[in-house]
Amino acid sequence: MMRRTGVLAATAVTLITSAAIGQSKIAPPPPPYAGAYQPQGIDEIGLWREGDEDERTLANSPILLRDEALNNYVKRVLCAAVGDDRCRSVRLYILRVPLFNASMAPNGTMRVYSGLLLRVRNEAELAMVLGHEFGHFEQRHTLADWKARRSSSDLLSWAAVFAMLGNTYQSYSNFDSLQLSVYGRLAHFNRDQEREADALGLGYLNRSALRPQAASVVWQNLIAEQEASALAKGVRKPNFNKVAFFASHPPSGERAAILAAFADPVGADRENGVTRYAAALAPWLPTFLDDQIKLNDFGASDFIILSLAENGWTAPLLVARGDLYRARGNPRDLSQAAEFYGKAVEMDAKLPDAQRGLGLSLIKTGRRTEGQAALRQYLALKPNASDAAMISMLAQVARGQ
Amino acid sequence: MKILSRAVAAFLVAGCILAPATGQERTATKGGFNLAPQSGKTILVFRPTVRVGAQSTGGLFEPNADWTDQARRNIDDALTKRQQTLGNKVITAPVSYGEDAQLVEEYSALFAAVSRSVIQYQFFVGIRLPTKKRDNKADVFEWSLGSGVGALPGAKNADYALFIYNKDAYGSTGRKMLQFAAALGGVGVKSGEHAGYAGLVDLKTGDLLWLNADGAMGGDVRGVDGAEKRVGQLLEEFPGSVQPNLAAAQP
Numbered sequence A: 001m002m003r004r005t006g007v008l009a010a011t012a013v014t015l016i017t018s019a020a021i022g023q024s025k026i027a028p029p030p031p032p033y034a035g036a037y038q039p040q041g042i043d044e045i046g047l048w049r050e051g052d053e054d055e056r057t058l059a060n061s062p063i064l065l066r067d068e069a070l071n072n073y074v075k076r077v078l079c080a081a082v083g084d085d086r087c088r089s090v091r092l093y094i095l096r097v098p099l100f101n102a103s104m105a106p107n108g109t110m111r112v113y114s115g116l117l118l119r120v121r122n123e124a125e126l127a128m129v130l131g132h133e134f135g136h137f138e139q140r141h142t143l144a145d146w147k148a149r150r151s152s153s154d155l156l157s158w159a160a161v162f163a164m165l166g167n168t169y170q171s172y173s174n175f176d177s178l179q180l181s182v183y184g185r186l187a188h189f190n191r192d193q194e195r196e197a198d199a200l201g202l203g204y205l206n207r208s209a210l211r212p213q214a215a216s217v218v219w220q221n222l223i224a225e226q227e228a229s230a231l232a233k234g235v236r237k238p239n240f241n242k243v244a245f246f247a248s249h250p251p252s253g254e255r256a257a258i259l260a261a262f263a264d265p266v267g268a269d270r271e272n273g274v275t276r277y278a279a280a281l282a283p284w285l286p287t288f289l290d291d292q293i294k295l296n297d298f299g300a301s302d303f304i305i306l307s308l309a310e311n312g313w314t315a316p317l318l319v320a321r322g323d324l325y326r327a328r329g330n331p332r333d334l335s336q337a338a339e340f341y342g343k344a345v346e347m348d349a350k351l352p353d354a355q356r357g358l359g360l361s362l363i364k365t366g367r368r369t370e371g372q373a374a375l376r377q378y379l380a381l382k383p384n385a386s387d388a389a390m391i392s393m394l395a396q397v398a399r400g401q
Numbered sequence B: 001m002k003i004l005s006r007a008v009a010a011f012l013v014a015g016c017i018l019a020p021a022t023g024q025e026r027t028a029t030k031g032g033f034n035l036a037p038q039s040g041k042t043i044l045v046f047r048p049t050v051r052v053g054a055q056s057t058g059g060l061f062e063p064n065a066d067w068t069d070q071a072r073r074n075i076d077d078a079l080t081k082r083q084q085t086l087g088n089k090v091i092t093a094p095v096s097y098g099e100d101a102q103l104v105e106e107y108s109a110l111f112a113a114v115s116r117s118v119i120q121y122q123f124f125v126g127i128r129l130p131t132k133k134r135d136n137k138a139d140v141f142e143w144s145l146g147s148g149v150g151a152l153p154g155a156k157n158a159d160y161a162l163f164i165y166n167k168d169a170y171g172s173t174g175r176k177m178l179q180f181a182a183a184l185g186g187v188g189v190k191s192g193e194h195a196g197y198a199g200l201v202d203l204k205t206g207d208l209l210w211l212n213a214d215g216a217m218g219g220d221v222r223g224v225d226g227a228e229k230r231v232g233q234l235l236e237e238f239p240g241s242v243q244p245n246l247a248a249a250q251p
Helices: A002-021 A041-059 A068-082 A114-119 A123-138 A141-166 A169-207 A214-233 A252-262 A265-269 A274-293 A298-311 A315-328 A331-347 A352-364 A368-381 A388-400 B006-016 B065-086 B098-123 B130-138 B147-151 B173-184 B224-234
Strands: A091-095 A102-104 A109-113 B025-029 B042-045 B049-055 B061-063 B089-092 B160-171 B193-202 B208-214
Touching: A041 A091, A041 A109, A041 A141, A041 B049, A041 B061, A041 B065, A041 B098, A068 A091, A068 A123, A068 A169, A068 A274, A091 A114, A102 A123, A109 A114, A109 A123, A114 A123, A114 A214, A114 A274, A123 A141, A123 A169, A123 A214, A123 A274, A141 A169, A141 B173, A169 A214, A169 A252, A214 A252, A214 A298, A274 A298, A274 A315, A298 A315, A315 A331, A315 A352, A331 A352, A352 A368, A352 A388, A368 A388, B025 B098, B049 B065, B065 B089, B065 B160, B065 B224, B098 B130, B098 B147, B098 B160, B098 B193, B098 B208, B160 B173, B160 B224, B193 B224, B208 B224
Parallel strands: A091 A109, B042 B089, B042 B160, B049 B160
Antiparallel strands: A102 A109, B025 B208, B049 B061, B160 B193, B193 B208
């Protein structure tokens, strides 16, 4: 799988580097840190206040992951990327949302989705995304974007009134063109902000103790995942190099290429922090995988599980793959699921979820006796399971027969 | 018809439909609920949602922290002052932490969702929820947050909870000029938005007992007097309140 990703990445990189960049240079180091920033002017103070109110709600949100170890770890990665002084102005929140994303509010509230943690493989990749978000904060992008939207809507409002006063075909047609170009410009503005944040994120990473070459891999993996998803759905592969008119972000292909080209070659020998990352994520991995599987995106979920298993299968990974196949539920999927669960049981017979999945998929494929034995194992391992009553019914029917 | 360009229409309408309850006001009380004045009940007030800002020419909300602070302070003071006329004991919900705070957040969000549903599907003409059609015809007001509200911090020592939402967007100069210019062309553009709602919830059953929604309120919340007027409008027809005698007040 790694090799496939690698080849894909290489093609993407060669395709775009030549066109978009011309010559490779290194992302510049970030500007000197100006110290804790305070908002200035009515608009910015107002936006920060809105951000404060949102943060109040966020801090009490039921989807927030409050695990201190995980929170401290992710915060440490952010600090390792942007430096301790910058890091202090950020409050980091991990949300249990199975999507690849993170965001930054103007007041320094950083939201990291669990889907991002599931998709990155090491500290350097995570640091790239967190640094990108910090770049938005340092450059006060939300404010600039908000001002751009305000002036655009001001302009369009006046244009609408004049079009109406003109009340001719031409005036309405002019308005339509103006509207398109204003919206197009806004989207372009947004993409440029993302490019700037990418450059800043990479700038931090170049200066840090982590390997900046990892930055590009984030996008290469994302491309590969989306390709896998499209393949499983049987739809056309998305074009990763084309800029859609209203796209808020630059295409992933372009981002992968630029990040690869601008990474400091001096840092190529630095460490990625793979083992530390895997260890920190391990307690949450089954939960995050379960959330991902429930998205019902077979190709993407299978891609993620396979890429996690690159360095060897573990029982939780096999259980996740079994769950994925069992959820799709074709007869062929069920027999494969039983195989995955079976391997998981071989590796760790004390894993309740493996026994449960094995039992359920065996029963569905007609191997009732074996299945019920596995379900009884599950009940013995986890007598207080929330589905214990239902499972014991399934397990005991056989006994009665 | 010419292309009365959907875009043009959409744009102007966008500014107007921000508050669906424009220029309307409705109050409802759950059937059979009657709160007698001075009946010794305790009402728990949760931190009101207050957002104050300006409205840009294009209709965007421009948050203003200073105005929001002033409004929050003024509304809190006005609520305290109004306590006498509410006829019952009004206490502020205790500041909560940890799981309690999460519960408050969840119920505040639930209250907001339920009251917005009431406003959208029952109070004002428009879309109707299929399951609520009969209620609407029979004028039945029956909504609930569930009996879990009893677990809210401070709920043990109180009978009812009061939730308040208030949003003000004062039309900017640009917005007013646009309004004027559009009016020349015979098009109505709304400048400013002053919407809010307040609701009373039974802390034993979770039932929504009383809800008052107003899409166009008076009173400038940035000033002390205005905030008092605003709170008066938000709590208009509050069950068990002493109704100010308007006939006597007006010459």
